[in-house]
Amino acid sequence: MFFQQLVNGLVLGSIYALIALGYTLVYGILMMINFAHSDILMLGAFIGLGASALVSSWGGEWAAIAVAFLAAMAGAGLVGVLVERFAYRPLRKAMRLAPLISAIGVSIMISNGVFLWISNQSIPYPHFISDRNFVLGSVEISHLQAAIVATALLLMTLLHVVIQYTKMGKAMRACAEDIPTAGLMGIDGDRIIAFTFLVGGALAGAAGVLNGLYYGSIKYNLGFLPGVKAFTAAVLGGIGNIAGAVLGGFVLGILEVMAAGYLPDGNQWKDVIAFVVLIGVLLVRPSGLLGERVAEKV
């Protein structure tokens, strides 16, 4: 049973980690919490569903799933950029609370927009991936679970490569250190910030599609709970720190699953337990597991 629970935790954790990256990327550069992130995630799930429905009438399953991911990532990334351009950038020099309130406003706008214009009910998500399982001893791993972990890891690796080995990534790291100084070196801060929102939004879009595939249905409020959890994961790992967000996501996912799986009445208490651990970690290490300010944070 332990290994089965570990698999459950890894799948949950990889979705959390993917979402947490978006929070942490933005925080790394702007020192602000993008509360609209969880709704961009939800929007990504809807965009993916719409796009795949268009394609699946003439394309095969694999075409549909590829289009779902690409459309969700592009769409959600674009929404991220627009949100930054119109809701955050004008307030960048305002007092710290202003962009925060603006973010909450955007979050409400997006979720209510979907609620009113698209649907206030659950919409079934297509079954792209077969229901079959890999069986390793007593552990059942569905193809879908394997695909989710693989996709998440792939995207994280891709992000790592972009940030560490490309010019754009170098510029992002420079901005995370100090935007005005980076500007003196000829780096266009606005462009880099927009790019950061594009990347964060794209990751959220992919996470949205994964979420829809995993739970089989989507709804206008699906982003809320994973959003809160992923934000927690980002703080747990050390907000602003990329490796921290990934670590935090996996720790939180596994912690929740183990609490629900092993403690008596654990399922009712899993969120309490997860947050007690969070508070405990923050008391001992106020800047999270891996720390907030490392040499190259982003």
Next chain:
Amino acid sequence: MRKLLFFSALALVFGAGCSAKSDVVRLAVAVPLTGDIGTEGQGIRRAVELAVEEANALKKFPFKIEVRAFDDRADPKEAVSVANIIVSDPAVLAVIGHYNSGCSIPASQVYARAGIPMISPSSTNPKLTQQQLEPNWTLPRSVFRVVPTDDVQGSFAADFIIEKLKMKKFCIVHDKTPYGQGLAEQFRDRFLSRDGVMLSFDGIATGDRDFKALLTRLKSLKPEGIYFGGLYMEFGLMVKQSKELNFKAVFFSGDGSKTNELFKVAAQAAEGAYLSITGIPVEHLASAKSFLDKYHAKFSGMDVKPFDHFGYEAANIALDALSKAGPDRAKLLDELRGTRYEGILGMTEFDDKGDTKNKIITMTRVKNGAFEIVN
């Protein structure tokens, strides 16, 4: 948003309050109209509208009857605030609602204080009517319901499992709401008294979407079946995720999960699940044929939801009593206590708590994406 809605609702009530004359009498429908189970509530609203439209067309009354629908969003806090708005309108003589037991119980006290009769078409927690027998209940007994309660439904499921299916080892899960937990506890008590073996009893949070950890633990206990007290969303996700874990226990739940929405969430995984429902499915009720015809004629393209005929019956019982008692809350309440109404559910009479004496439960099983009657 919430504030805005509240104020606009308030404005409506006051606006209406000024113009309320004795020639208009209102029936309030208080159910969830948005959110997860909004579709169920909208069905009840349609059924009540149908009943009132018929009554108006027959010109049985010297006044016009209006339906006014209120959205409690399946939220107990919202239900109480909606109830306060309803009782402040003197033209409202009776309430059809609420849907969830968790909403009905707190709201019922508001109605009782105002002396307005409330007939629930779907709340099945025994506490709703039982509370009126408590020694500290000094308000009028104004709660009625046309559905059998969870003690009947939970016991029925336990008996069915022991006698018909000969299963003995069960895990029980509930959603911690008054409906879900109540149903699960009623099931548990009967199941244990009939020598069933309960391997676990767990609560989950409504709105949670990941039950893999819990299900993995339940799987290791090797139960023959799982009994779930709660609504279709969580039930559907649990059924679906069990299948993904290759966990082959048989799933059971009650009327809160028996809706076609279940298939949107669980798809094929729902096959083989058992769901008990109160009463007889409307499509098998000979007496409901004309109701169904009229419903489909008025609301073409709309599915009949599981509680619509209860809503229709509740509205008709209220209208019948109204025709005898006249437009007065207290007289209407007295009239309802002595109800003998022959409608689509058969003969409805209320016991001294306000519960219907008509206590039929049906067991269904999912087969090819539909509910098949098995008892």
